Amino acid sequence: xxxxxxxxxxxxxxxxxxxxxxxxxxxxxxxxxxxxxxxxxxxxxxxxxxxxxxxxxxxxxxxxxxxxxxxxxxxxxxxxxxxxxxxxxxxxxxxxxxxxxxxxxxxxxxxxxxxxxxxxxxxxxxxxxxxxxxxxxxxxxxxxxxxxxxxxxxxxxxxxxxxxxxxxxxxxxxxxxxxxxxxxxxxxxxxxxxxxxxxxxxxxxxxxxxxxxxxxxxxxxxxxxxxxxxxxxxxxxxxxxxxxxxxxxxxxxxxxxxxxxxxxxxxxxxxxxxxxxxxxxx
Amino acid sequence: xxxxxxxxxxxxxxxxxxxxxxxxxxxxxxxxxxxxxxxxxxxxxxxxxxxxxxxxxxxxxxxxxxxxxxxxxxxxxxxxxxxxxxxxxxxxxxxxxxxxxxxxxxxxxxxxxxxxxxxxxxxxxxxxxxxxxxxxxxxxxxxxxxxxxxxxxxxxxxxxxxxxxxxxxxxxxxxxxxxxxxxxxxxxxxxxxxxxxxxxxxxxxxxxxxxxxxxxxxxxxxxxxxxxxxxxxxxxxxxxxxxxxxxxxxxxxxxxxxxxxxxxxxxxxxxxxxxxxxxxxxxxxxxxxxxxxxxxxxxxxxxxxxxxxxxxxxxxxxxxxxxxxxxxxxxxxxxxxxxxxxxxxxxx
Numbered sequence: 001x002x003x004x005x006x007x008x009x010x011x012x013x014x015x016x017x018x019x020x021x022x023x024x025x026x027x028x029x030x031x032x033x034x035x036x037x038x039x040x041x042x043x044x045x046x047x048x049x050x051x052x053x054x055x056x057x058x059x060x061x062x063x064x065x066x067x068x069x070x071x072x073x074x075x076x077x078x079x080x081x082x083x084x085x086x087x088x089x090x091x092x093x094x095x096x097x098x099x100x101x102x103x104x105x106x107x108x109x110x111x112x113x114x115x116x117x118x119x120x121x122x123x124x125x126x127x128x129x130x131x132x133x134x135x136x137x138x139x140x141x142x143x144x145x146x147x148x149x150x151x152x153x154x155x156x157x158x159x160x161x162x163x164x165x166x167x168x169x170x171x172x173x174x175x176x177x178x179x180x181x182x183x184x185x186x187x188x189x190x191x192x193x194x195x196x197x198x199x200x201x202x203x204x205x206x207x208x209x210x211x212x213x214x215x216x217x218x219x220x221x222x223x224x225x226x227x228x229x230x231x232x233x234x235x236x237x238x239x240x241x242x243x244x245x246x247x248x249x250x251x252x253x254x255x256x257x258x259x260x261x262x263x264x265x266x267x268x269x270x271x272x273x274x275x276x277x278x279x280x281x282x
Numbered sequence: 283x284x285x286x287x288x289x290x291x292x293x294x295x296x297x298x299x300x301x302x303x304x305x306x307x308x309x310x311x312x313x314x315x316x317x318x319x320x321x322x323x324x325x326x327x328x329x330x331x332x333x334x335x336x337x338x339x340x341x342x343x344x345x346x347x348x349x350x351x352x353x354x355x356x357x358x359x360x361x362x363x364x365x366x367x368x369x370x371x372x373x374x375x376x377x378x379x380x381x382x383x384x385x386x387x388x389x390x391x392x393x394x395x396x397x398x399x400x401x402x403x404x405x406x407x408x409x410x411x412x413x414x415x416x417x418x419x420x421x422x423x424x425x426x427x428x429x430x431x432x433x434x435x436x437x438x439x440x441x442x443x444x445x446x447x448x449x450x451x452x453x454x455x456x457x458x459x460x461x462x463x464x465x466x467x468x469x470x471x472x473x474x475x476x477x478x479x480x481x482x483x484x485x486x487x488x489x490x491x492x493x494x495x496x497x498x499x500x501x502x503x504x505x506x507x508x509x510x511x512x513x514x515x516x517x518x519x520x521x522x523x524x525x526x527x528x529x530x531x532x533x534x535x536x537x538x539x540x541x542x543x544x545x546x547x548x549x550x551x552x553x554x555x556x557x558x559x560x561x562x563x564x565x566x567x568x569x570x571x572x573x574x575x576x577x578x579x580x581x582x583x584x585x586x587x588x589x590x591x592x593x594x595x596x597x598x599x600x601x602x603x604x605x606x607x608x609x610x611x612x613x614x615x616x617x618x619x620x621x622x623x624x625x626x627x628x629x630x
Contacts, residue, residue: 069630070630124498127498128501128505131501131502131505131506131507132505135502135505135506135507136505136506136507137505137506138506145490145491145502145506145507146490146491146507224493224494224498225493225498225501225502225505228490228491228492228493228502228507229450229491229492229493229494230491230492231492231629231630232630239453239494242453242494243450243452243453246369246371246372246452246453246454246455247452247618247620249620
């Protein structure tokens with residue numbers, strides 16, 4: 001998604017960079033071949049294997065697997081929590097990126113580093129930290145073990161950096177003279193934000209949000225301790241899938257995984273459409 | 283515009299460097315904190331023979347000690363152990379999928395028989411006196427220091443307001459021992475299945491955390507979740523020996539945990555000798571020192587650190603076995619079947 005947006009942006013001022021078609025195609029052919037091969041080995045092949053396992057007992061087997069009541073409640077919780085987390089991230093991530101870029105304050109550099117920690121921390125360590133802080137013997141007296149709020153909290157933690165890191169470079173690059181021009185023409189602060197800044201950062205925020213959605217759908221390690229894995233209440237799809245694998249039910253595991261892939265693709269495409277619309281309007 | 287972009291580019295490398303540095307420090311810290319639980323090897327120096335061991339997670343330290351002691355013997359001179367440790371079911375599948383293994387040491391017998399069915403272990407592996415079992419333990423109830431909820435026996439677990447933490451039998455094959463313990467003790471002398479079902483129903487409704495493995499169940503309990511953790515005697519002893527503040531209760535009637543080990547069909551002869559060593563009195567003493575009960579019935583010669591009574595570490599109990607319940611295929615079908623198993627139905 002980020003790539004698409006960048007390509008769109010790069011295309012518009014097509015002047016200096018647009019080399020002759022012949023040269024571009026020669027290099028691009030090799031690049032394209034390598035890229036497709038790489039993607040096939042790493043992404044397409046495993047996805048094909050999962051999908052074929054899911055349908056190895058026919059569509060009926062797939063349907064039975066994903067309509068199992070335990071599977072359904074796990075899928076509902078996972079998708080719902082991922083959507084919620086994505087929406088919160090889109091707003092809070094943009095806000096944090098804004099603060100980091102536009103409001104220089106002491107300790108900003110430290111904060112910059114802290115933001116990436118959720119990426120670096122092994123997720124099971126993240127889970128341990130969360131249950132220590134927000135568990136029964138946590139210092140705040142808040143016990144989120146075995147609650148859906150706990151699941152959302154863990155997902156928020158691991159997906160925080162996506163939107164921040166997507167929006168930040170765009171804000172750094174944004175042309176502040178345009179904002180000054182708008183101000184000199186009498187635009188209010190809110191108008192400048194809505195008409196000038198927002199169109200610039202929305203594509204980046206959306207692509208960051210898409211990544212955080214995808215990550216939240218598949219998250220396991222950080223969730224598994226605080227969720228307590230209660231069937232029908234806090235059991236997430238990744239945990240259900242693990243359970244099906246451990247119980248020698250590969251079709252059930254692959255079917256739920258396939259359904260999640262479909263959900264991910266649908267949401268990514270929807271977000272891409274949003275992104276392109278705003279990019280065009282901006 | 284140009285000036286801002288230049289500034290941004292100028293600044294980025296330092297920032298990235300700082301972030302990478304900090305991230306790797308955190309990652310290293312995290313890894314060292316959790317590294318012992320995942321996998322490791324005991325291969326310090328290149329040795330003449332190396333045994334590939336595929337084992338379940340909790341036996342790592344005891345098998346490292348066993349390998350060290352084996353290397354001191356005449357047969358074991360120059361033999362080292364290359365260990366891979368993880369969840370029992372996953373380890374079993376890894377061996378079937380082709381992971382190199384001379385010796386497998388797993389939590390429960392079905393994980394070994396799956397490998398036998400795949401043709402990688404001789405079907406006569408369990409023909410010895412101990413039926414292929416190398417170590418025993420029993421299901422115990424782990425409580426917080428001072429036993430604030432006054433838990434003495436299985437009946438206390440189903441009182442209102444008692445929170446139970448256990449690994450999930452769906453994700454952790456080893457957790458089946460816990461549910462078997464709850465079920466079988468409630469059968470009583472007259473084999474009352476209705477009473478056992480009622481008990482398991484109350485038990486399940488008191489579970490506040492079903493964790494994916496014994497490790498995470500212990501983590502959740504230690505971090506304050508629930509009032510009682512269903513665990514194994516050897517794990518409770520090992521945790522106390524490592525300084526974790528908890529108490530454990532060995533119920534007077536409980537379930538016998540039997541951990542099998544077997545060599546693969548194309549195993550190095552050293553692996554066979556090593557497995558014989560594990561079964562020998564010397565090997566069993568090392569297992570005892572780590573809190574396991576001996577299969578061959580040898581008496582402890584040393585105090586077991588971490589046990590309630592280190593000089594008499596293994597109190598006598600009435601231990602029900604899988605065999606008493608009709609064997610693994612029966613209990614897997616009646617209790618753990620995905621559609622109609624008792625545990626599945628009561629949780630659904």
